[in-house]
Structure formats: C-alpha cells, structure tokens
Amino acid sequence: METMSNSIRVQRTSQSRLKEIDFSNLAFGQHIADHMIVAEYADGKWGEASVLPYGEMTMSPAILSLHYGQAIFEGMKAYKTSSGVITIFRLKRHHERMNRSLERMCMPPIPYNLFEQSLTTLIDVDRDWIPTSEGASLYIRPVVFASEARLGVKVSDQYKFVIMTSPVGPYYSKPLRVKVEETYVRAAEGGAGFAKCAGNYGVSFYPTQMARKEGFDQVLWTDAKEHKYIDEAGTMNVMFVIDGKLVTPRLTTAILDGITRDSILTLAKEMDIVVEERKVSVEELIETHKQGSLTEAFGAGTAAIVAPIATINIHGKDYTLPPTSEGSIQARVKKKLTNMRLGLEKDNHEWNFTLR
Numbered sequence: 001m002e003t004m005s006n007s008i009r010v011q012r013t014s015q016s017r018l019k020e021i022d023f024s025n026l027a028f029g030q031h032i033a034d035h036m037i038v039a040e041y042a043d044g045k046w047g048e049a050s051v052l053p054y055g056e057m058t059m060s061p062a063i064l065s066l067h068y069g070q071a072i073f074e075g076m077k078a079y080k081t082s083s084g085v086i087t088i089f090r091l092k093r094h095h096e097r098m099n100r101s102l103e104r105m106c107m108p109p110i111p112y113n114l115f116e117q118s119l120t121t122l123i124d125v126d127r128d129w130i131p132t133s134e135g136a137s138l139y140i141r142p143v144v145f146a147s148e149a150r151l152g153v154k155v156s157d158q159y160k161f162v163i164m165t166s167p168v169g170p171y172y173s174k175p176l177r178v179k180v181e182e183t184y185v186r187a188a189e190g191g192a193g194f195a196k197c198a199g200n201y202g203v204s205f206y207p208t209q210m211a212r213k214e215g216f217d218q219v220l221w222t223d224a225k226e227h228k229y230i231d232e233a234g235t236m237n238v239m240f241v242i243d244g245k246l247v248t249p250r251l252t253t254a255i256l257d258g259i260t261r262d263s264i265l266t267l268a269k270e271m272d273i274v275v276e277e278r279k280v281s282v283e284e285l286i287e288t289h290k291q292g293s294l295t296e297a298f299g300a301g302t303a304a305i306v307a308p309i310a311t312i313n314i315h316g317k318d319y320t321l322p323p324t325s326e327g328s329i330q331a332r333v334k335k336k337l338t339n340m341r342l343g344l345e346k347d348n349h350e351w352n353f354t355l356r
C-alpha cells in the first residue's frame with residue numbers, strides 16, 4: 001500500500017516483525033523496526049525522502065564512504081507516554097549537530113524540513129514499536145554516508161540519508177571501572193572529535209579492547225598533546241562532582257558536544273547546583289580524591305543518560321569513589337531530566353518535540 005504523508009512517500013511492509021519482539025527483554029539496538037527513511041543526494045540537492053520497509057540496500061563496494069570515511073550519524077530517542085503522546089527529545093538540537101558533523105566531513109547539510117518531516121513520518125508509521133514501559137524508548141539512528149562509487153580520493157557527489165529506529169529498554173549501567181588513557185588518543189584538537197563521524201568509533205575500538213583485557217569497562221580519554229586533561233568517558237561525556245560542584249571538561253574540537261551533557265548542565269544550574277565547564281586535569285582528580293572532595297564521577301549520553309563511574313584507574317592505581325545514593329547529584333539531575341521528558345515537570349526549554 002502506498003500513501004502520501006507531507007511530501008513523503010510511504011511504502012508499508014506486508015510482513016510486520018512487531019509480533020516477534022519481546023518488549024520485556026530488549027537488548028540495545030538488537031531489533032530494528034519495520035520501516036526506514038531513505039533520501040538521496042545527487043546533482044547538488046537532496047531528493048524527496050521515502051519510507052520503505054527496513055531491509056538490505058544494494059551498493060557498490062566502491063562507494064566512497066567505505067574507503068575515505070565520509071559517514072556521520074546521530075542518536076536520539078522518542079518516547080510514548082501512557083496517554084499515547086509521542087515526543088522526540090531535542091530534535092532541533094540533534095539536527096543542528098548533525099549538520100555540524102556533515103560540514104566537518106564536507107558533506108551536504110540536511111534541510112530542517114527534510115529532517116523533521118522524514119523523522120515524524122517514520123515514527124508515525126512505526127508508532128507501535130515505541131515501548132511504553134518506564135525508562136524504555138525508541139532509539140533513532142539517522143546516518144548519512146557517501147554513496148558515489150569511484151576509486152579516486154575525492155569528496156563524494158552523492159550521498160544517502162537513512163533513518164532507522166530500534167526499541168530499547170531502560171538502560172541499566174552497573175558502576176563502571178574506567179582507566180585514564182595515556183597511550184592512545186580518540187581525537188586531537190583540530191581533528192573531528194566534535195563530529196559524530198564513523199571514524200571516531202573505529203579508532204576507539206582498539207584502545208577500548210586493550211582496556212577491557214586489563215579488566216576495565218571503558219577508557220577516560222585525555223588530550224592528545226599531553227595526556228594531562230580529561231576529554232570524555234568512552235562514547236559518553238564525563239562529569240565529576242568536586243567540592244559539591246558539577247565539573248565537566250569544557251568543549252574543544254576534540255570533544256563531542258553531547259546533548260545529554262548540555263541538558264544536564266542546564267538543569268543543574270536551575271537546581272542551584274554550581275556548574276563549572278573547564279579543563280579538568282588528571283592531577284586534579286588525584287588531588288581531590290586524596291582530599292575526599294571528589295565525590296562522584298559519571299558518563300552522560302543518550303543511551304544511558306547517566307552512567308556512574310565507581311573506579312578511576314590513574315597511572316595503574318585505582319581511585320575508588322563512594323557508591324552513589326539517591327541524594328547524589330547524578331541521581332538528582334537524572335531524575336529531573338526524566339521528569340521533564342515525561343511531562344511531570346514543566347518543559348521550560350521546549351525540549352520535547354511532540355508528534356502531531
């Protein structure tokens with residue numbers, strides 16, 4: 001069956017996989033919903049997007065993204081309240097960040113209308129895939145990649161924009177054991193660390209695997225020049241509580257401008273928590289731990305929202321933090337963010353984009 005919605009063509013699957021999904025047991029990213037958005041860029045412009053049944057796409061192994069890395073993505077979430085209202089968290093900000101990533105990789109920006117319309121149409125078509133249990137959501141994965149097939153090194157003239165979604169359960173993160181990384185780097189200033197480009201993940205796998213072999217869950221990335229300042233925690237931004245203040249590395253071109261990071265900082269300020277965005281040195285962590293003023297550390301990102309860090313290993317030595325309580329800053333900001341999302345608290349910033 002084909003219908004038109006906005007200017008978006010919708011081709012529905014004849015065989016929904018929805019009934020095969022055990023919604024009480026969802027591993028992150030395991031199931032991809034029935035449909036996907038596909039739009040193509042050629043001759044200097046984006047064509048119209050279509051909703052198609054999710055499935056394989058035929059492509060040449062010569063497509064430029066595979067060889068030269070022009071590929072970027074986003075990660076966001078849609079929620080359904082008990083009354084059936086569907087919201088997407090900070091859609092506009094995700095769109096802006098996607099375009100910053102695209103610009104850094106010499107890829108064409110996605111017009112806002114194309115982004116909003118394709119996303120809302122897709123979510124509407126697959127609305128039954130949005131889990132409703134507490135803490136569960138529909139994870140949304142937009143991706144843009146170079147699709148011109150050619151071997152020479154060049155900026156691609158053709159791209160594909162695809163959006164897929166995946167129902168995800170509440171993300172429980174056990175307190176992490178992380179290691180301050182002093183050998184490898186994820187990103188250097190002037191590089192593309194601030195962009196959500198595929199290559200940033202590729203380069204982080206090896207050091208992360210090494211850390212896992214040594215018994216750590218993640219690495220704490222440090223600056224590429226001196227390994228003296230903290231950048232991020234694995235694929236999350238990192239925050240510390242020092243002297244009761246919420247402290248996080250200030251953004252550089254080597255740090256991903258996380259939307260969870262921004263949301264937490266904004267809410268913390270409104271909760272009268274002192275917020276500091278500044279350089280955080282490895283030395284400071286050792287010192288403040290010794291003094292007992294470093295009381296919390298956690299990762300911040302869309303998947304987990306907040307992931308507590310239990311132990312930081314620095315120069316081979318473990319620095320352990322007290323277990324987190326309900327009164328901890330990370331628990332309080334997480335709750336505030338969750339309540340705002342659920343509409344239990346006023347959405348002063350218009351962060352919840354409501355599907356009509």
Ligand SMILES: *Cc1c(COP(=O)(O)O)cnc(C)c1O
Binds near residue numbers: 196
């Ligand atoms: C996506 C991402 C984050 C978190 O960003 P959110 O917008 O909060 O999900 C942090 N660091 C890296 C490297 C990332 O790719």
